[in-house]
Each structure stands twice: as C-alpha cells, then as structure tokens.
Amino acid sequence: MNLPSAFEEKMKYLLGTEYDDYLNCFDEPRHYGLRINTAKISVEDFLKISPWPLEKVPWIHNGFYYDGENCQPAKHPYYYAGLYYLQEPSAMTPADRLPIEPGDRVLDVCAAPGGKATELGARLNGTGVLAANDLSTSRAKGLLKNIELMGIGNVLVLSEEPGKLIPYFTEYFDKILIDAPCSGEGMFRKDRKMIRAWEEHGPDYFSKIQRSIITQAAQMLRPGGMILYSTCTFSPEENEQTIEYLLKQRPDFDICEMEGYEGFSQGLPEMTDSGDERLRHTVRIFPHRMKGEGHFLALLRKKETGSLEEEMVAAPSTYPGAGSCRKSGAQTGARTGAGRKKLPEELTSFLADINRQFDPDRMDIRGDKVYYMPEGMPALNGIRFLRTGLFLGELKKKRFEPSQAFAMNLKKEEYARIIDLPVSDERVIKYLKGETLDVEDLVSAKEKGWYLVCVDGYPLGFGKLAGQVLKNKYLPGWRWQSV
Template sequence: MKLPLAFTEKMEKLLGDEYNQFISTYDNDHYKGIRINTIKASVEEYLRITPFDLKPIPWIEEGFYNINYEEQDRPGKHPHYHCGLYYIQEPSAMIPVEVLDPRPGDKVLDISAAPGGKSTQIGAKLQGEGVLVANDISPKRTKALVKNIEIFGIKNSIVTNEEPRKLASNFEEYFDKILVDAPCSGEGMFRRDPKATRSWSEFSVNECCNMQKDILQWIPKLLKPGGRLVYSTCTFSPEENEGTIDWFLKKFPEFEIENIEGIEGLDVGRPQWIQANSELIKAGRAWPHKLNGEGHFVALLRKKDNPLTASFKSFSLNKKDLDEYLRFEEENLIIDFKDRLHRVGNRLYAIPCDIPELTGINVVNTGLYIGEFLKNRFEPSQALAMALKKEEVVSYVDISSESIEAIKYLKGETLLLDGEKGWKLVCIDGYPVGWGKQIQGSLKNYYRSQWRML
C-alpha cells in the first residue's frame, strides 16, 4: 500500500522503535466488525440466529469481528441488516461511545453524527429512555444519519442539521454527555480506505485543527455542570489530538481530563510529542499494531460542578386534528403514543420527553416519525415499523430470512399471501422490517422505495 511520504516520515519520527511494527500493519487487511442492535435483540438472542462467523471484540459487549468474511456474504446484503439487527462498523470506531458510557435517562448530543454509527450505538445504550440529539452540519450527510437512526428503531431521538453555535442557543447546559467525533485528516483509516491517502497533506491537518476548535468552543455552553465530554478522531496526528485538547483545556479551565478505564489494548496519550499538558497522558490512542482495529484517539473530559444557571422553554406539542391517526392506532397498534404526539404539517411525530423549544433550529426529524396524513386516511411510516415489536401490533406477517419471499419484499414486490384485510407489520425471522397492506389474496408492499434491495 502506497502511503504519503510526508506521513511515513512523520510517523517514523514520532514512533521511533515502534515504527516498523506500526508500518507492517499496512501489509494486512483491515478488521471488519458488526455491532448488534440491543434495542431489537439481545446479544445472546442474535448469536443464536446469525449467519456470520463472529468473534467478540474485547472492548464492547455487543461488538463482534466478522471473520471468514466473503464478498458474497456481505452483512449489508442480508435481510437481518434491513431489519436493523446490527450496524456494520470498524471495531476501533466503537471505542468512543464505550468511553462516553451513555445510560438510560441521559440526555446526549452527538454533534458531528453522520452517517450515524456512533449515534446508533448511543441510541441502543439509552434503550428508549432519555434523549439523543444527533446533529450534522451537512444536509447531504444528514440523510444517511436519519436512515440509520430509523432502521435501528430509535424512538427517543431528534435529528438536526445545524451549526454548533445555533444549538447552543436552544440547548444551554442541557446535555449530560456530549460526543465530539471530530472531522479529521483520517490517518487512522488509511488501511480501510486507501483513497483517503490522496487527500492527506500537512495543510489538511491544519485545516482540521481549525474545524475541531470551531466545534469545541461551543461545548461548554451545551454541557451541564458535572457532565462529560468525549472528544475523538480517527487520526494519528498529535496536532489534532493532544494539541486540540491542550488548546481546549487552556481556553476552558472549567474542564478536567479523566482516566479512561476498561478498554483493552488502548494506549496512553502522547503529550510529549507536542509539549502539551502532561495530564493528556490520560487520553487514549488506538494503534493498529497494539489492538485488532484501526487508528483512533479518544479523550474523556468532565465539566466541573458549579450552580446551574441555564433555563429553557419546554417544547410545546401541536395535537391538531389527530382523528385519522387515532383510528389507525386503535385498529392496528397495541401500544400508544398519545401523550407525545406532535403534528408538523401532514407529518406526525412522537416527541422525546423533556426537550426544549426548537424554534430557530433546522430540525430534520422531530422525534420518531409516525406517519403521514393523506386525504381522509393515515399512512404509517417505515420509521414506525422499525421502532415496533411484533407483539405491539394487532396483525403481522412473519417470513424466513432464507425464503424467496423475504428477498421479494425487500425488493418492493407484492407478496401472494392470504389473510384478513388491513395493515400488517411485515417481519423477517420475527423482527419488523416494514409495512404491508392485505388486499384479498395479496400483500401490497409498503417497504420504503429508497431502502429497497437492488
């Protein structure tokens, strides 16, 4: 693999005796992993039905190496992927959320969230309790973020497409935990994505440092006293790692860096490389020659306690004209969302509890998208299907992942099935994947066209 000369010279200077061991890893393929979605299935439950050869990743209970990988058996092609039973993720990329340690009831911000790997990991750990705000500044990348959150069945999330300074005006001292998975030069992903080497330069490192600081300067206003911040990158660059955190700690002395516990194979920070604060040895570095994964940097910081002065207006619900939905709910669902319903135009959402007013923020998804009001009827959404369990609906159809019907459904075809007229939650191996509408001897396909298997 051809690496930029300036990069290899820099790494040789930094790593010294470790350099040969480090550079030899580029002769090997990168590690492939999946992370089980514990909103939908326990680890034990999914391991009983998985078609893949999986080996545990030591730093995350629900993460597994996908070994004996064959191109024709790609996990992105399997019906279980369409059911949202797992996320395909590079193993070391699972470390930052493990360090953040979100727990049910926490209010968590993922400020640079697209395409959604770490947001889905946070959402699974919250288990439907608390609030996840997943934000990204790129409108194009936000589309992938919405899809991944919806396919995972996360009910308590808001997706925003906004600059950090705008979020700070509405969410002042609101969050218990914040993840800044910062834009970076991507040196740690060269082995996984060789094309990334073409865009790398010393200039790109400096540009990334500026972007990282632009994001971090708003974090103190967003985080509660006593709250925790995880800053992570997928680069080796000390300027973007220890250097950026050194800048942050000097600018915001109300923050202190904490030790990272329980991540097997994680190396310490290297403040000596840039004469930074010696406390930065508490940060963590993932190296491909020290663990089975790619390159990551992670730092855990705590905002010191002080009296909470922030206040914010609560979000107000608009429950106008819900009759068509309530009729649908009564006929088709065993659960209800009545206390959380909010209508935006013809769209209906279930809002997470205890969120502030969102006026002035570009909100892409105001909670769980339930469905749409059409002429004299209500049509449920794909997102609602993915957030349900088969036990929560009046009627469902269950088909095997090994059957031709599963492939037909995922391709958008009508299924020739008998049954009572009306809406059916379509499941594969017992896990919801979308809607169908029974009409005489066939099931009309409502699987979202943009998600269909090609």
Template structure:
C-alpha cells in the same frame, strides 16, 4: 501502498524504530471488518443464536463482532431489520466509552452517517433525548435513515453549524460526543483514498475546525456532564493538543480514564504541554490491536447535574382515523407530545428548548400521514415497533424468498395457513419488523419505503 513521505517522517517521531516497523507491517495485513448489534432490538446473545454468518467477539466492545470480508452482511434481511450496524471496530470505541444512561440529554455534534449516534440512542433505551447533528445536509439524510432503521424514536436530526446549536442549547446536554472531522491518518489502510485529502489539507486545516467545534460544544455541556472527543488520526496536533486546549479553555473540565483494555495506549503528554493528565487519553494503533487507528479522550465538567422529570402536557386532538389506528398499537407513545404538521404526524422528544431557526430534518418519531379520511403508518413507525406491539403481523422466515421480494418492493402472496387480516399488516423476518404492507384478497400490497429498497 505508497504512504506520503512527510507522513512517514511524522510517524517516525511518534513511534520507536521497533514500533514504526510494526506499524508499517500492519499495512500488509488484511483490514478487519466489524458489526455492532442493535441492543434496542435484541441482545448480543440473541444475535449470536440467529447470526447466519461467522462472527467473533471484539474484546473491548460488549456488542461488537468481527466478521469475514467474504461475507456480505449489508445484503442480509437482518440488516434491513436494523439488527446491526456495520462499523470499523476501533470506531465503535467512542460511543462505547461515553457512559450514556436512559433519560440523558445527548448531543452527537458531527454525527453522519450515524455509526455512533445509533449506539448512543440504543443506550438511551427510548428515554431522554438525542440531538444528532451534521452540518452537511446530504450526509444528514443518511444519518436519518440509519436512526430510523434502528427504530429510534427520541432523536432530533439537525443539520446546522455548531455555533447555531450553541445559541439554542447553552448548558443543556448531559453527554456530548465529538467525533471530530480530522485528517484521517488512522484510516489510510482501510480507505487509501483518504491520503489524497491528507496531502491536500494537512493537519492544520482540521485543527481549526476542531478548535471551533470543541469551543461551541463546551458551551453546551451542563455541570456534571461528560464529553467524549475522538478522531481517527495520529497527529498530536489534532489529539492531545486539542484536549489540552479544552482543559485550559474550561478550568472545570477534568479528564476521566475509561475502562482499560490491554491493547490500548495511553495519551502522550510529551506531545503536547506535558500535562500528565493527558495519559488518561486513549490511543489505538493498528499494529497493537485488530482495528484501525483511533484517539479518544473522556472529559467531565465539575458540578452536579439534575435530571429533569418528563413533562405531562395536554394530549393533542387527532383525526378519528389516526385515533383508530393508534388504538391498535401497543407501543407506549407520548401522545401529549403529538403534532400534525402538513398531514404528517410526529411524536416529539421532551426537549424543552425553542428550536425555531434550526434546520431540523426530523423531530422524534414520524408516525405516518393523515390523508383523505385515512391514516398511513410510516416506515419509521414499523422499525420502532416490536412484533408483539401490533396485532396484524405476517411472520416470514429469513429463508422465505418472499422476504427479498418484499424488500424489492413487490406484492407478496399469502399462503393458506397464514392468518393475516385485511388492512395494515406488519411484515417481519423471524420476529423482527421490516415494514408495512396492506393485505387484501390473499396478497399484501407492498408499502416498503421506496428509498430503502433492496438493490
């Protein structure tokens, strides 16, 4: 791999000769692959018992595992059940470090394709609200799919510029994650194509974006709230110097040193304004750890944060067919926040802000659609359910060839011993939902979402 000459010169200034050579040697090593278990659906220990391929614990991520590049976990039924997210190990660190508590109001401001949002949402455990935003509408569509695949019910998916968010969410969020657009120097080994963008744009282009995003994010952070800033680059211009700028912009901010792992490197004050607090930042180098390059800083805003109690509002009137279906669902749903809009039925998170004027791609959980005297449950609802929260379930083992046929959109036949009632049936692989079908006459008509099908 031929690295840009100017990049190498920059790295020589950051690293000692010995470390610089070790960094170069890391390019001859095979990149590592990681997956993160969806704790919204199962524990890491439960996943270890059923995982069909070889995995090894990532030491600094509670629910993270290495897997071999020879395996294809994205083509496994468990992936389609939302049991894990494929993510580079170092990139798991920011969402792991940000201390999310159930009930928090959380913002992921540069969220697509969803690697960090899915973890933040899982840590919320269905309580509070996640605003998951990406300025790119096309990328936000992938973000929405991943959140729905994970069974997340309390998220807004928005596609807006940071300044528009700040107009609606001033001093609102308990926790904010900024995985900032950056020059991507830490990903050169994983994705060599990133070097082309680096040569074209350099660091200064991204510095301007980072300054803008962080300034608006600070306006949205509540007193007592915490903000996690991260990049996948090595440049101090985009790392320590951006953090130093935030500290000067808001005197109430202070750096918090996260739980330390022996492979981490401290931030370097000498690469910025010599503020010794910058040592509380974290640098991840690919020659020191089994992961790509990353930088993160955890900041807290002084003051006290008061938790809002959930509001109880009047339950919306609903069509009889919707009422009848929901009577069969055991999952607790905040039906006082139910809305029917153009036949689609949603349950909104408890946001308490006027969101008119924002490009909202999803507000909470899409339950399904009210059509002509019937209700059709959604793929999102299927993924948000547990098997024991719906009465009519078809349990299939991972080895059953009908699982793949279902994921491909085919009608599947029932076996004589399978006691499935006529009507809507929840299809599960080893107790984990995949989607809905409609049973009648010894077979199940496929209702798996067309855009999600096995290719």
C-alpha cells in the same frame, strides 16, 4: 506503501522502535466489523441466528469481526431489519466508552453516517433524547436513514454548524460525542485515498476546526456532564493539543479515565506545550497493536459547580463571542400547539392496535404528518433539521398511513396484526424488493387492514391486506437492489 515523508517522520518520532511494526501492518488485510443493535436484539440471541461465523471484538461488548472477503452482511434480510450496523472495529470505541444512562439527553455533534449515533440511541433504549447533527445536509439524509433503520425514535436529526445550536441548547445535554473532522491518518491502511486528502488538508487545517467544535460543544453540556472527543488520526495537534486547548480555555473541565484494554496506548503529554500529565488518561489505538484502524479518544467531565456559562452570563464582555450563549435559554418547557388538541379519529383508531402508551401532549401534527416528540424539547424555530421525533405517518382523507420509521421502531409483540416470515421464505426478498405478496396461507381475507411484516420476528415494514394479497408499503428508497 508510499507515505508522505512528513507523515513518516512524525510517526517515527511517535512510535520509536515500533515504527517498523506499524509499517508492516499495511501488508495485513483490513478488519471488518459488525455491531449488534441491542435496541432490537440481545447479543446472545443474535449469535444464535447469525448467518456467518463471528469473532468477538474484545473491547466492545456487542462488536464482532466477520470475514469481509466471503460474507455480505449488507445483503441479508437481518440488515434490513436493523439487527446490526456495519462498522470498523476501532470506530465502535467512542460510543462504547461514553457512559450513557437511561433518560440522558445526548448530542452527537458530527454524526453522519450514524455508526456512533445509532449505538448511542440503542443504549438510550427509547428514553431521553438523541440529537444527531451533521453540517452536510446530504450526509445528514444518510444519517437519518440509518437512525430510522435501527429503530430509534427519540431523536432530533439536525444539519447545522455546531455554534448555531448553542442558543437553543445551552447546558442542555448530559452527554456529548464529538467524532471530529480530522486528517484521517488512522485510516491510511483502510483507504489509500485518505493519503491524498491528507496532503491537501493536513493536521493544521483540521486542528482549527476541532478547537472551534469542542469549545462550542462545551457550552451545550450541563455541569457534571461528559464529552467524548475522538478522531481517526495520530496527529498530536489534532489530539492531545486540542484537549490541552480546551483545558486552558475551560478550567471547569477535567480528563476522566475510561475503561481500558490491553492494546490501548496512553496519551502523550510530552507532545504538548504544557506537558499536562492528565493527558495520559487519553487513549490511542494503533493498528499494529490491535485488530483495528487508528483512533484517539478523550473522555472529559464538566465540573458540577461554577460552570463557565454562569460567568459568561454575568460578564459577557470578558468572553468575546459568548454574550449571546443564553439568548434563548434552554427553553425546555412543554410543547404547545397540536399536541394539546384532540387527536384525529383515524390516528387514535390506528394507535388503538398498538400495545404501547402514547402521550397525546407529545404528538405534533404538521400539515398531514404526525410526529411523536421526545420529552422536554426546546423550541427549534430558526435551525435546520431533517427530523424531530418519531415520524409516525400521514393523515390521508380520513385514514392514517403509518410510516417506515414507525414500523422499524415497533416490536413484534406491540402490534396486533403480524405476518412473520422465516428468513428462508422467498417472500422476504420479494417484500424487500417492493413486490406484492400472496399471503393466503397466513391470514384470512376477512382480516383486512394494515399488517406488520417481520422476518424471524423482527419488523421490516408495513403492508396492507386486500383479499389474499398484501399490498407492499415498504419504503421505495430502501428497497433491495439486485446485484
């Protein structure tokens, strides 16, 4: 393994006598992880139907190892039903260690491709709001797909530089996750291309970005709220020193202890100027100590009173660049406009078949598209977003056509007309490929209309019955691709 000499010297200093053990782990196979989506299925129920043997990730309640050499969980109908997310085991840790409560307003600042955001959304279980942001619009599109695949509807998917979000969300969020862009040292074993990237942009480059993001995020957190900061690198400049920087800039923040695990390593205050002993409460994951790649985590809490935002408003000249942080305020009043109008008959007729209560004031109709918004949203004029709320579907010539996102958000028992196929039925794959289905054995030709197609009781998408043939409405961009 040809590692950069500067990196080797740093790791020798960090690890001491453990350095050889670290080097030896490069000869071991990588670990493949699967995280069960508890928004759709319990851990216990998934283990009963799992097509493969799974081994528990001991520090993640819904995380499991699988044999990546002999199993292909991304090519299974349960993947298309959103029952699990494929994720490196150490990368499961940040979202797991951020304590989410029902009704929380949660921000994932650098969310693509969605591994952490989808876990945060699952733990909200349809309450509160999940704002998932990524600066790259192309990456944000992949993020949106994964969020919809996992059935998460109480969502905003944004694509902005984090600083631009501050005027809209000042002190708005209860919890914030920052999985910061980093030099990727912890991924060298998993992806050798990361070494070349490290040589082009090392810790000094990324530490500046991280310090900007974490101080911007601090302004969007309510007093008493919590931030989980994480990287997949070992560099103290990007880890302990970034947290040290925040604590110096923001005395209203403190470091919290998080749920431990025997393989976790303490943070290293001796790698900072201040030597602040609170930094020992941060966590490092080394791949020679645990069955996962390298990671760093810090859990931070904002004090309940005397927040710096209050001081900024009182004396903005004291804090350069902060004078506009309350320009728009939180703007959390009820939405106005389409939600207060009488809903179209074709929409109310379709929703009558859904065993779920919908608040008309949260409906947002833009052109022919219908969205169901989370409660208490600020006005979002002027920022770039890919999705606000749950996309329910489209109004088309006096009829309503439900969306793929709506299908994934539903549970089998919430819809009146169901076609539930066992995973062994060849029609499951045909449906996922976009083919029409012969369903004469399942429904009467007289019972025409929209049907929710499920596999073993878990929704895949909609179809529309015409005679004994089900017209396929599975989203073309999601279709099963033959190898």
